[in-house]
Amino acid sequence: MKSVVSITLLVVVALITILYAANEPETAQKTPGESKPMTEEAAAFIQSNPNHDVATFAGGCFWCSESDIEALDGVIEVVSGYTGGHVEKPTYRQVTSGGTGHYEAVQVLYDTSKITYAELLDGFWRHIDPTDAGGQFVDRGSQYRTAIFYHNDTQKTIAEDSLAALQTSGRFDKPIATEILPFTVFYKAEEYHQDFKSKSPVRYKSYRYLSGRDAFIQKHWDDKRPLKKSADIFTKPGEGELRQLLTPLQYKITQKDGTEPPFQNEFWDHKAEGIYVDLVSGEPLFSSTDKFASGTGWPSFTKPLVKENIVEKEDRSLFMTRTEVRSRQADSHLGHVFTDGPKPTGLRYCINSAALKFIPKEELAKSGYEEYSSLFN
Helix, strand or coil: CHHHHHHHHHHHHHHHHHHHHHCCCHHHHHCCCCCCCCCHHHHHHHHHCCCEEEEEEEECCHHHHHHHHHCCCCEEEEEEEEECCCCCCCCHHHHHHCCCCCEEEEEEEEECCCCCHHHHHHHHHCCCCCCCCCEECCEECHHHCEEEEECCHHHHHHHHHHHHHHHCCCCCCCCCCCEEEECCCEEECCHHHCCHHHHCHHHHHHHHHHHCHHHHHHHHCCCCCCCCCHHHCCCCCCHHHHHHHCCHHHHHHHHHCCCCCCCCCCCCCCCCCEEEEECCCCCEEEEHHHEECCCCCCCEECCCCCHHHEEEEEECHHHCCEEEEEECCCCCEEEEEECCCCCCCCCEEEECHHHEEEEEHHHCCCCCCHHHHHHHC
8 A cells, every 4th residue: 555655646746746847937947047167146255255155056957955054043145056967058948958967956045154065965965865876865866866975175074974973873774876077067947947846835734744854854864963063074164264363474375385495394303203293173183293394394193193184196396397295184284295205104104394284202192192101101
């Protein structure tokens, strides 16, 4: 009996979707979304305030995603649209046909002083089925898959950490299918799709109820348990806050990929025992046990203390090719790594002092780095 009812509901919702697509307003077909990487509204929003930022998520039906995410405190506006595909200026009918490669998605304009990107992700997870690789609930097809489209490396790192935390949380028996993808371009959906819940409340409620989304949410997300302890999640401060926290030199080095003068920086000849952490995030980076006198005038290390906290990138600036070194969580520019170091690694991590904070071995425990005390026994 249950299977008959389920099939009936699927047919009803499918008919609603098909009929709605077939009866799209003519103006909607003629005026599809914008063709810019970010909508004009989003670009103006970011420029208007240093605490403003944008996020892009695909959570199945964008009517539901828009409604649920817009309810989060700190979210200013949510725009429905299409992203991730190969067709320019797609229409709703084209996207729902499944041949454009696009996802139904939402672009979220939010205030970082009121809600962090990690908290946005927590809200995103709680209104989808992240284990479904073929769509969402009754909506099947690639256009209804879930994905997080990151706008920068910081968002990518936070998204990866959030997904890993969800995977190990024990909420689901199946693996997480939601993808983390680079953001390319967002096309704003036709105007009649925006704020659909308010414009067509009866149709929205009918679709929402029959889709099975709310039943799934109630079963799997019926509590407020965090996916990960908030203390374990680092959210990079906004530009305005960073300018207040850092000195002009520290800001230039970490945020603008600068380089400090050799022999005129804090740690180039520093010999105390302890560890060096990222100035912004506090993530452990290097140890004095791996520090050596390179003669270059900058702090030099043979290897990272925690390899996972170091991200290496190709740097083609200054008419040469080098390997840049950045911190994983804070995405701070640290320096470069070269292959002219001493044994046993043969590497020289040449790091800017202005990107580091030193924790003496005597203060490791009280500073939360007790696990590294054994290095100096």
